[in-house]
Amino acid sequence: MIPPQASLHTGRLILTPEDPLQAADEATIVPALKALGLLGPARPVADGQAFSAGNALGEVIGFTGCAVQFAAPHQGAESAGPWIRIPSTARQPRLLFGRNTRPPRCPACAAPLRDWRGQLPPSAPMEAQPPGCDATLPLQCGTCGAGAPAYRWRWGRHAGAGCSLVSVEEVFPGEAAPLPALLTALAGLGAGPWGYFFVQD
Numbered sequence: 001m002i003p004p005q006a007s008l009h010t011g012r013l014i015l016t017p018e019d020p021l022q023a024a025d026e027a028t029i030v031p032a033l034k035a036l037g038l039l040g041p042a043r044p045v046a047d048g049q050a051f052s053a054g055n056a057l058g059e060v061i062g063f064t065g066c067a068v069q070f071a072a073p074h075q076g077a078e079s080a081g082p083w084i085r086i087p088s089t090a091r092q093p094r095l096l097f098g099r100n101t102r103p104p105r106c107p108a109c110a111a112p113l114r115d116w117r118g119q120l121p122p123s124a125p126m127e128a129q130p131p132g133c134d135a136t137l138p139l140q141c142g143t144c145g146a147g148a149p150a151y152r153w154r155w156g157r158h159a160g161a162g163c164s165l166v167s168v169e170e171v172f173p174g175e176a177a178p179l180p181a182l183l184t185a186l187a188g189l190g191a192g193p194w195g196y197f198f199v200q201d
C-alpha cells in the first residue's frame with residue numbers, strides 16, 4: 001500500500017559552470033551567495049552545506065510558476081519554502097539527472113540517444129557524496145557511432161554536469177531562472193560563466 005504522504009519530488013534548479021571541467025570551491029561560493037542575500041540560516045545536511053533562502057531570493061531568482069511557496073518571515077529555518085544546497089565540490093564533473101531528463105543529443109551528429117539510461121549507472125541522490133554519477137563515463141551514439149564523455153552531450157535544461165553545484169530545492173522545472181545579479185556574482189568566482197538546469201528525482 002502506498003503511504004498517504006508519498007509524493008513525487010517537486011524538482012530543483014541546479015546552477016553550475018557552463019564548462020563542466022571548471023570548478024569553484026564551496027568556500028568561495030558560500031560567502032559570495034551570502035553577500036548577495038541568497039542564503040539565510042544554515043540547515044543541517046549530510047554533505048556540503050545548506051541554507052534556508054535569504055531575503056534576496058526573489059531578487060536573484062525569477063519565479064514564473066505558482067508552485068513555489070515562500071516562507072513567512074516569522075517562520076523558522078525549517079519552514080516550508082525554497083532552500084539552497086551547496087554540495088562539496090567534486091574533483092571530476094558529476095552528471096545529475098532525474099525522471100524529467102530527456103535523451104541527450106550527440107556532440108557529433110546531434111541525434112538523440114534514447115538508451116542513454118542503459119549506458120549509465122544510476123544517479124546517486126543529492127544527499128550522497130558526491131551526488132549524481134561520473135560525467136566522464138562515455139556514451140555511445142546509436143546513430144553515428146561516436147563515443148564521448150557524458151558531460152559533452154547536450155542535455156538541454158533536463159540534466160547537466162559540473163564539479164561545483166548550487167541547488168535551489170523544491171522548484172518545479174522551468175518555473176525559476178537565475179536573474180542577472182546571481183549570474184554576475186557566479187561568473188566572478190573564477191570558473192567562467194554559469195548556466196542552469198532542472199532535475200526531478
Ligand SMILES: [Zn+2]
Nearest residue numbers: 106109141144
Ligand atoms: Zn552521433
